Amino acid sequence: MSDVRGRWPVASLGPIGRARALGASIPSAAWAEGILDAPYDRAWPWVADLEVSVPRFDTQVRRLRVLERRDAAGAQRLRIAASTFGVAIPFEVRLEDGYCIMQARARLYLVLMAAEPHDGGRRTRFLHLEAVPLPGTGLLRRHLQRVVDADFANLARLAAAGF
Amino acid sequence: MEQLVRAARRGDAAAMDALVRALMPYVGRVCGAIALDHGDDAMQETFIAVLCNIRSLREPAALHGWVRRIAVREAVRAARRGREDPVDPEGLRTVPVAPVDLATVVDVRATLARLGPRQRAILVLRDVDGLSEAEAAELLGVPEGTVKSRLHRARSAFVRRWEP
Numbered sequence: 001m002s003d004v005r006g007r008w009p010v011a012s013l014g015p016i017g018r019a020r021a022l023g024a025s026i027p028s029a030a031w032a033e034g035i036l037d038a039p040y041d042r043a044w045p046w047v048a049d050l051e052v053s054v055p056r057f058d059t060q061v062r063r064l065r066v067l068e069r070r071d072a073a074g075a076q077r078l079r080i081a082a083s084t085f086g087v088a089i090p091f092e093v094r095l096e097d098g099y100c101i102m103q104a105r106a107r108l109y110l111v112l113m114a115a116e117p118h119d120g121g122r123r124t125r126f127l128h129l130e131a132v133p134l135p136g137t138g139l140l141r142r143h144l145q146r147v148v149d150a151d152f153a154n155l156a157r158l159a160a161a162g163f
Numbered sequence: 164m165e166q167l168v169r170a171a172r173r174g175d176a177a178a179m180d181a182l183v184r185a186l187m188p189y190v191g192r193v194c195g196a197i198a199l200d201h202g203d204d205a206m207q208e209t210f211i212a213v214l215c216n217i218r219s220l221r222e223p224a225a226l227h228g229w230v231r232r233i234a235v236r237e238a239v240r241a242a243r244r245g246r247e248d249p250v251d252p253e254g255l256r257t258v259p260v261a262p263v264d265l266a267t268v269v270d271v272r273a274t275l276a277r278l279g280p281r282q283r284a285i286l287v288l289r290d291v292d293g294l295s296e297a298e299a300a301e302l303l304g305v306p307e308g309t310v311k312s313r314l315h316r317a318r319s320a321f322v323r324r325w326e327p
Contacts, residue, residue, distance in 0.1 A: 007270075007271045008192065008195065008196045008271055008275070008287075008291065009195040009196055009199055009202060009271070009272050009275070010191045010192055010195040010196075010202075011190075011191045011192075011194040011195035011198065011202025011203050011205060011206045012187075012191055012202075012203055012206070013183070013187055013190075013191070013203065013206045013207060013210065014203075017203065017206070017207040017210075018180070018183055018210070020207060020211070021183065021207055021210035021211045021214055022176060022179055022180055022183070022214065024211045024214070024215065025179065025211065025214030025215045025217075026174075026176065092177065094177065094180070101176070101177060101180050103175075103176050103177045107174065107175060107176065110176045112176075131176070133174050133175075133176045134174065135174065
């Protein structure tokens with residue numbers, strides 16, 4: 001058996017599956033998932049430029065500034081400030097190819113974006129999730145669903161227009 | 164790892180995400196070998212179960228065994244949901260064998276596909292994870308004798324497959 005052990009099939013969990021798993025475990029998490037009419041190679045680099053992309057599609061963010069950026073194994077760790085309703089909220093960010101998780105300090109808010117090539121890379125499967133990962137916040141899910149649906153619609157429109 | 168578990172139990176989403184990243188290689192091996200084509204679904208279901216129930220894990224040091232139990236359960240479940248009719252192990256002897264190429268993953272996959280999900284689970288637990296027959300029996304909820312006989316048949320399938 002030992003000669004075949006290393007050849008056994010291995011399952012994988014892509015960025016979208018990883019985001020779904022996390023979302024399913026947080027009671028207030030709401031997410032929108034769908035296909036963007038833009039190639040993955042174009043869509044993800046645009047999304048990953050958070051200072052440009054987030055204020056354009058996220059209805060709650062007026063401005064986003066990257067305060068610090070450092071490399072971590074296979075990812076970048078960022079410290080950002082997202083201005084919403086006139087208040088700059090600090091977030092810790094982990095940014096990978098196809099995956100971005102942003103958690104506000106004191107876990108007041110969570111934003112997650114995940115993307116995978118679709119249709120041979122000609123289009124992009126995208127998931128956008130927001131949550132308040134604190135106990136007793138499950139009732140916020142309905143409100144957050146409206147927020148992420150609106151964000152996703154904005155993003156889909158931008159993608160169709162070539163960003 | 165124990166620190167991650169403690170933070171995940173407090174609801175720290177970044178810690179939960181880091182926990183998933185740390186466990187992905189192991190869960191991928193278990194789910195891939197047992198659920199085969201449904202391995203990716205099994206893996207997602209495993210992590211949903213792990214993260215939803217992480218607060219019930221009282222002792223962080225028990226994480227690996229706890230995750231193993233969930234991964235095996237979800238992989239067997241996914242394989243059964245999507246599968247192929249039950250396999251009669253005795254029928255394996257009559258399965259026509261294509262020319263053998265020892266170096267191909269496809270061969271291993273094809274041989275595993277001729278076993279039932281629970282036989283694949285036993286193979287994974289014994290030959291990949293190194294559990295004893297008693298431990299595998301306890302995890303799968305079957306008598307030790309059943310593990311022994313299923314393991315024997317599963318290994319025989321591999322041996323026959325690789326015999327010239």
